[in-house]
Amino acid sequence: MYQFYFIYMSQQPTILVVDRSSHDLEFVNSCLKSLNVTCICTEEGIRTLVLAKLHKPNIIFLDTTLSDLNSSKIVRYLRSNSETSKIPIVGCIPAKTQHNIDRLIISGVNDYIRKPYDISKIEASVNHFLGWEDSCV
Numbered sequence: 001m002y003q004f005y006f007i008y009m010s011q012q013p014t015i016l017v018v019d020r021s022s023h024d025l026e027f028v029n030s031c032l033k034s035l036n037v038t039c040i041c042t043e044e045g046i047r048t049l050v051l052a053k054l055h056k057p058n059i060i061f062l063d064t065t066l067s068d069l070n071s072s073k074i075v076r077y078l079r080s081n082s083e084t085s086k087i088p089i090v091g092c093i094p095a096k097t098q099h100n101i102d103r104l105i106i107s108g109v110n111d112y113i114r115k116p117y118d119i120s121k122i123e124a125s126v127n128h129f130l131g132w133e134d135s136c137v
Contacts, residue, residue, distance in 0.1 A: 015058060016041075016048065025041045031117070071091065075091075091104040
């Protein structure tokens, strides 16, 4: 089972990716490597809480279809904790889901992208939240 793994830790920005699909985690990790960021991945919502507090990532990409913990609860917890409250959270929602968007925005996500993942949307989110929009990556 694909629990979580670490790419070497450095001064690079760190992004936490939470997705129940190991295939999607590998895809997003590959995209993020090309942007020269450190990626921490997990399939479990409960690990998200621990990893966010431990590593204080610059961005969190959060799958809304996790099986072990509701994504809205994860967002509310992260927002209520002083160590993680300012971390930008990007909700990752299935392509045909509409009702989750409103619930996610209310719970505190900063933005959302649709799945299946699109490299250009991942890059746009990273560039936006890291302030790289006007620079060459």
